[in-house]
Amino acid sequence: MTSMLNKFLFFKYHLSILIICFLCFSFNNKNAKTGKLYKKEISSETFNVIRDAENIYSIVSPSFGLPTPENKGWNSNVHFIVTKSGVLLFDTGSSESIGYKIKRTIASVTSLPVRWVVNSHSHADHWLGNAAFADTTTEIITSKHALTEMKKNGNDDITFYNKVTKGKIGSTRLVFPSSIINNNLKRNFDGIEVEFILTEENHSAGDIIMWLPNHKVVFGGDILSSDWMPVITDDVNIPSLINTLNSIVELNPTKVLTGHGNATTVKSIVRDINLLSSVWKQVKLDSENGSKPEETLLKIKAELEPQYKLLYKNYTTEIERFINLMYSLQN
Numbered sequence: 001m002t003s004m005l006n007k008f009l010f011f012k013y014h015l016s017i018l019i020i021c022f023l024c025f026s027f028n029n030k031n032a033k034t035g036k037l038y039k040k041e042i043s044s045e046t047f048n049v050i051r052d053a054e055n056i057y058s059i060v061s062p063s064f065g066l067p068t069p070e071n072k073g074w075n076s077n078v079h080f081i082v083t084k085s086g087v088l089l090f091d092t093g094s095s096e097s098i099g100y101k102i103k104r105t106i107a108s109v110t111s112l113p114v115r116w117v118v119n120s121h122s123h124a125d126h127w128l129g130n131a132a133f134a135d136t137t138t139e140i141i142t143s144k145h146a147l148t149e150m151k152k153n154g155n156d157d158i159t160f161y162n163k164v165t166k167g168k169i170g171s172t173r174l175v176f177p178s179s180i181i182n183n184n185l186k187r188n189f190d191g192i193e194v195e196f197i198l199t200e201e202n203h204s205a206g207d208i209i210m211w212l213p214n215h216k217v218v219f220g221g222d223i224l225s226s227d228w229m230p231v232i233t234d235d236v237n238i239p240s241l242i243n244t245l246n247s248i249v250e251l252n253p254t255k256v257l258t259g260h261g262n263a264t265t266v267k268s269i270v271r272d273i274n275l276l277s278s279v280w281k282q283v284k285l286d287s288e289n290g291s292k293p294e295e296t297l298l299k300i301k302a303e304l305e306p307q308y309k310l311l312y313k314n315y316t317t318e319i320e321r322f323i324n325l326m327y328s329l330q331n
């Protein structure tokens with residue numbers, strides 16, 4: 001029994017050394033492969049980090065959909081860029097506590113402070129973490145329309161998120177962006193060239209897409225998607241969304257970062273354009289001929305399902321909603 005215990009302790013000791021060496025190696029390896037786990041969650045205090053490109057990192061939530069008690073409200077991604085003097089953070093998560101966890105995670109990668117925050121849009125899972133970065137020296141950036149929506153819905157969003165997570169999300173102070181951009185804008189963040197692309201009625205009112213021309217990385221927020229169907233809401237204008245997606249394809253990004261799901265490539269954007277165009281065309285035609293959404297659903301099921309069912313995790317559950325929504329947009 002004792003010898004078994006000794007063997008076990010001996011094994012455990014060496015395993016710890018092995019893990020420590022591995023962690024030291026991965027933490028110090030500046031040339032770590034992109035797309036691979038860069039820093040693993042070492043305690044419940046931080047999230048996993050993925051390295052996307054030089055100085056660009058992502059914290060990807062495994063959850064999709066609403067905040068729940070199980071995911072404690074953590075259902076969206078954030079991305080960050082380390083510049084010479086500080087960090088530019090894209091989105092801040094669904095609550096103040098998640099924001100703090102993001103802050104600690106960033107601190108495990110760099111000792112530089114978060115100097116700039118961009119809120120991609122007004123949906124609560126992308127900006128309620130702002131409070132963790134509310135510092136007089138931190139500039140929080142969004143679009144005019146997004147700010148209007150945040151002010152309108154912020155308090156209700158906190159109440160709703162508390163309800164659906166059964167309080168697991170904790171309390172959140174509302175911190176609104178202080179820096180508003182009204183048009184497409186190019187800006188240099190201490191050596192990192194950034195282009196802000198403003199959109200309207202693509203996913204919500206006033207989403208910002210961020211493009212790094214030198215890195216060829218696009219930060220799509222909820223306009224770009226990887227594993228799931230495009231996140232369209234009643235605010236969507238389908239032809240405008242398709243135009244936006246086409247303009248992003250023309251930029252020829254090598255890496256596509258999304259608000260939910262794993263990083264992807266331009267192939268996903270092309271897939272989304274094809275799906276949206278096909279369904280929109282069919283709905284338009286059928287609606288003009290006086291058909292009903294159920295009839296269109298049958299046609300789409302026969303013609304598109306074999307192609308798209310495998311390309312999206314939620315094709316089967318979402319396609320009917322897409323058709324109904326597109327019908328409602330015809331008039």
Ligand SMILES: [Zn+2]
Nearest residue numbers: 121123203222
């Ligand atoms: Zn959203």
